[in-house]
Amino acid sequence: MGVSFKNKISTRLAKQTVAIAFLLGALLSSLQVYLDYQNHGSSFDQNIEQLLSVSLGSASRSVRTLDNNLAEEVVNGLMHYEFIHEVQIVDDLGVVLAESERALAPHSSTYWITEWLEPGEKTYVHQLSVDQDQSSQFGQLIIGIDKDVALGPFYQRLVYVVSSGFIRNMLLALILFYVFYAMLTAPMTRVAQVMRRVNPLAPGGIRLSKALVNRGDELGAIAGVTNEFFQTIEESIKEREASDNKLSDSLKQTRQIIDNVPHQICARNKDGQLLFVNQAIADFYNMDAKTMESVSYFDIHDRIHKEESQEIQIADQQVLSTGQPYFMPDHAITDCDGNLHYVQTSLVPFQYFGEDTVLAVSVDITERKAAEEKVIELAFYDSLTGLPNRNLLIDRMNLEMKRAERHNSIGALLFIDLDNFKAVNDSFGHAVGDQVLQHVATQLKGSLRAVDTVARLGGDEFLIIIPELSSDLLEAKSRAKDIATMLTEKIATPFFVKNRDWVASASIGVAMYPVDCNDVSEVMRFADTAMYEAKKQGRSQHVFFESDMASRVELAYSLENELRQAVSQQQFFLVFQPQVGVQEGVIQGAEVLIRWRHPERGVVPPFEFIPVLESSGLIQEVGKWLIFESCQCIRDWQNQGLWQEDAWLSVNVSPNQFYNPSFVDDVLAALKITGVKPECLELEITEGIVIGDTENTIKKLQKLRSHGIRVAMDDFGTGYSSLSYLKRIPLDVLKIDQSFVRDVTVDKTDKAIVEAILAMSISLDLEVVAEGIETKEHYLFFKGTRCHRYQGYLYSPPVEASFFKEMLKEIVVA
Ligand SMILES: Nc1nc2c(ncn2[C@@H]2O[C@H](COP(=O)(O)O[C@H]3[C@@H](O)[C@H](n4cnc5c(=O)[nH]c(N)nc54)O[C@@H]3COP(=O)(O)O)[C@@H](O)[C@H]2O)c(=O)[nH]1
Numbered sequence: 001m002g003v004s005f006k007n008k009i010s011t012r013l014a015k016q017t018v019a020i021a022f023l024l025g026a027l028l029s030s031l032q033v034y035l036d037y038q039n040h041g042s043s044f045d046q047n048i049e050q051l052l053s054v055s056l057g058s059a060s061r062s063v064r065t066l067d068n069n070l071a072e073e074v075v076n077g078l079m080h081y082e083f084i085h086e087v088q089i090v091d092d093l094g095v096v097l098a099e100s101e102r103a104l105a106p107h108s109s110t111y112w113i114t115e116w117l118e119p120g121e122k123t124y125v126h127q128l129s130v131d132q133d134q135s136s137q138f139g140q141l142i143i144g145i146d147k148d149v150a151l152g153p154f155y156q157r158l159v160y161v162v163s164s165g166f167i168r169n170m171l172l173a174l175i176l177f178y179v180f181y182a183m184l185t186a187p188m189t190r191v192a193q194v195m196r197r198v199n200p201l202a203p204g205g206i207r208l209s210k211a212l213v214n215r216g217d218e219l220g221a222i223a224g225v226t227n228e229f230f231q232t233i234e235e236s237i238k239e240r241e242a243s244d245n246k247l248s249d250s251l252k253q254t255r256q257i258i259d260n261v262p263h264q265i266c267a268r269n270k271d272g273q274l275l276f277v278n279q280a281i282a283d284f285y286n287m288d289a290k291t292m293e294s295v296s297y298f299d300i301h302d303r304i305h306k307e308e309s310q311e312i313q314i315a316d317q318q319v320l321s322t323g324q325p326y327f328m329p330d331h332a333i334t335d336c337d338g339n340l341h342y343v344q345t346s347l348v349p350f351q352y353f354g355e356d357t358v359l360a361v362s363v364d365i366t367e368r369k370a371a372e373e374k375v376i377e378l379a380f381y382d383s384l385t386g387l388p389n390r391n392l393l394i395d396r397m398n399l400e401m402k403r404a405e406r407h408n409s410i411g412a413l414l415f416i417d418l419d420n421f422k423a424v425n426d427s428f429g430h431a432v433g434d435q436v437l438q439h440v441a442t443q444l445k446g447s448l449r450a451v452d453t454v455a456r457l458g459g460d461e462f463l464i465i466i467p468e469l470s471s472d473l474l475e476a477k478s479r480a481k482d483i484a485t486m487l488t489e490k491i492a493t494p495f496f497v498k499n500r501d502w503v504a505s506a507s508i509g510v511a512m513y514p515v516d517c518n519d520v521s522e523v524m525r526f527a528d529t530a531m532y533e534a535k536k537q538g539r540s541q542h543v544f545f546e547s548d549m550a551s552r553v554e555l556a557y558s559l560e561n562e563l564r565q566a567v568s569q570q571q572f573f574l575v576f577q578p579q580v581g582v583q584e585g586v587i588q589g590a591e592v593l594i595r596w597r598h599p600e601r602g603v604v605p606p607f608e609f610i611p612v613l614e615s616s617g618l619i620q621e622v623g624k625w626l627i628f629e630s631c632q633c634i635r636d637w638q639n640q641g642l643w644q645e646d647a648w649l650s651v652n653v654s655p656n657q658f659y660n661p662s663f664v665d666d667v668l669a670a671l672k673i674t675g676v677k678p679e680c681l682e683l684e685i686t687e688g689i690v691i692g693d694t695e696n697t698i699k700k701l702q703k704l705r706s707h708g709i710r711v712a713m714d715d716f717g718t719g720y721s722s723l724s725y726l727k728r729i730p731l732d733v734l735k736i737d738q739s740f741v742r743d744v745t746v747d748k749t750d751k752a753i754v755e756a757i758l759a760m761s762i763s764l765d766l767e768v769v770a771e772g773i774e775t776k777e778h779y780l781f782f783k784g785t786r787c788h789r790y791q792g793y794l795y796s797p798p799v800e801a802s803f804f805k806e807m808l809k810e811i812v813v814a
Pocket residue numbers: 577591592593594605606607610626652653654714715735738771772773774791792793794797798
């Protein structure tokens with residue numbers, strides 16, 4: 001942008017200098033003019049006075065003497081002066097004695113000044129007298145002055161002076177302008193032009209000329225300083241650029257880091273407007289980050305969770321007003337797909353480019369929360385059935401116990417254990433077992449009130465709390481009994497799992513609280529005790545806890561521990577009871593029976609410990625050992641020539657032992673290892689085994705018999721004993737239970753049963769063994785039937801191996 005002429009410094013300096021010169025010139029000229037004017041005026045007046053004084057005597061005489069000629073001479077004498085254009089001498093009567101006049105000279109160039117300063121006619125009138133003191137006057141000398149002629153030279157000189165002063169000032173102005181221009185304006189203009197070309201971002205590229213810098217005057221100094229300034233600015237800009245670049249890189253990196261942080265980060269102002277969002281937040285709402293940075297967070301958020309949105313707004317305002325951070329441990333937000341997320345948000349006051357904002361960092365805790373919930377679920381719920389587990393049950397039981405005491409009410413705790421569930425697991429695998437448990441859990445849950453708690457302790461054990469039955473014990477017990485009966489029936493309802501029908505049964509122990517006890521773990525133990533009693537009493541039934549049960553159960557517990565020791569210390573041994581041909585009267589085989597040589601109690605009979613071996617699972621190990629030992633005995637006796645090739649040993653098999661998936665393999669392995677023919681082994685099963693799992697039992701029996709192993713149905717007549725199911729069971733022998741034998745000779749019913757069994761055996765083509773033959777009458781009765789063998793004290797009680805061996809030797813000898 002150029003500088004106009006009037007604004008140039010040189011112009012302004014010249015103008016001011018000239019103005020000052022003019023002012024001073026005008027002042028001085030005015031003073032000069034004034035002084036000259038004063039001098040000139042007084043000298044002019046003196047000259048007139050001198051003229052008059054020279055002419056006054058003659059003029060006075062001419063008047064006194066009325067001498068016209070003299071007056072004429074005076075007038076003509078005065079008219080010789082050019083500046084006088086009129087002279088008149090008059091007497092005291094006003095009579096003109098002489099006069100002369102000439103026309104005024106043409107106006108000079110300065111006439112206007114004369115007229116301006118001395119306006120009007122300039123006339124001198126002088127009184128004429130005869131005496132010196134002018135006391136007697138008698139005429140007048142009147143002189144008219146041509147003021148233009150008189151003053152013109154003076155004013156012309158004055159005009160000259162003023163004009164020359166003006167011209168001098170003008171010249172001075174021109175010279176000064178040039179000097180100022182050359183010395184100041186031109187260099188400064190060059191500086192301005194150079195500076196105009198300066199790139200503000202890179203001022204170091206331009207320098208003021210050396211000629212300018214080297215002038216040695218103030219401008220040179222300014223130019224030098226300006227060059228240094230450029231250099232400094234250049235360096236500063238470079239430093240600034242470097243720092244800006246670093247800052248920009250750092251910002252980019254920071255942005256990258258923040259965008260890669262999986263947590264939602266945003267800054268919002270007091271109106272909730274988003275000033276900054278990271279990629280995680282943009283992704284969460286499926287919006288562009290830049291677009292989001294112009295909208296209100298609460299507009300996005302409000303669409304979804306009003307309550308949470310308000311809570312966040314209040315929290316934001318608190319952070320902005322107090323300047324203190326705020327922590328929201330857990331609140332819900334919904335993403336663009338409508339999925340609910342739980343987040344934990346930290347709100348901190350944050351200055352974002354000079355604006356007070358809230359920096360919000362939200363961490364998605366959905367998975368953690370789910371995991372925590374899962375942990376709680378795992379901690380308090382059974383994963384298979386979804387029922388409360390032991391922990392939650394104990395917690396609820398504590399509450400119910402307190403409530404019962406407070407309300408003076410009686411509740412019941414039911415301990416449910418499925419019968420023979422282990423066999424289901426062992427035979428069909430855990431997947432089927434799990435489905436059976438789930439079915440039972442559903443049945444139990446669906447049969448009870450919402451206030452009742454159905455829990456699974458683990459395995460096939462369930463506990464049920466039935467609170468507030470009544471305040472009267474009898475009534476409470478009666479209701480508990482109804483519920484236990486109803487549950488037993490529900491559980492026994494057939495159901496379909498894995499392509500087949502199932503019938504479950506359960507034993508239920510019932511304890512009444514706080515009557516039986518007000519301690520939770522004790523009540524649980526009592527219900528458990530009652531459940532064991534129910535099992536002992538024949539399963540699929542319920543038993544209420546009674547105080548004497550506890551000691552019995554304790555006995556069972558200690559018995560179990562002793563049995564474990566018995567297994568490890570091999571305290572079991574075998575006894576053998578001969579089976580004799582009814583018609584032949586000779587030993588055809590023997591039943592193997594187990595005994596326990598207790599270190600303190602002596603020999604313990606099997607009915608005292610077999611059920612505990614069963615319930616504890618120890619029967620697996622003991623039963624396997626027993627079959628192997630039996631085979632080993634056959635091998636030994638055969639080796640010693642005491643045991644015929646067609647004689648057999650009959651071994652009892654318990655349900656849990658039979659249901660073991662490896663049972664058949666274990667038996668075959670025992671035969672193989674000992675080298676005993678399968679036909680020498682007979683397995684005695686009970687109806688309970690068949691009823692528990694008929695199909696599987698049939699398959700196993702078929703497999704055993706396919707190898708030549710004999711199968712006998714023990715205790716026949718005490719169970720279902722129906723022809724229809726007997727037809728399907730692969731059997732070789734029926735053993736008539738001794739309870740029918742005992743009175744067969746005196747009791748018509750027993751006799752009829754025995755005869756019916758014998759008839760059945762014919763139609764099914766089975767051998768028959770009668771056990772419990774104690775008397776001759778018993779023997780004679782069966783001798784008259786088609787019973788094949790008998791077993792009983794009449795011939796021999798069960799005897800130890802050594803004794804039995806002696807018996808065999810005697811037979812051989814005989
Ligand atoms: N799973 C297994 N069970 C076994 C085993 N050993 C025995 N048992 C079962 O224990 C119950 C009691 O048996 P036990 O005390 O040995 O009694 C047997 C005989 O001694 C008894 N018996 C035999 N003859 C007579 C008699 O004339 N009178 C009379 N009062 N009792 C007699 O009968 C029992 C044999 O019964 P059973 O097996 O049904 O043929 C019993 O249920 C055994 O099954 C074992 O190793 N495993």
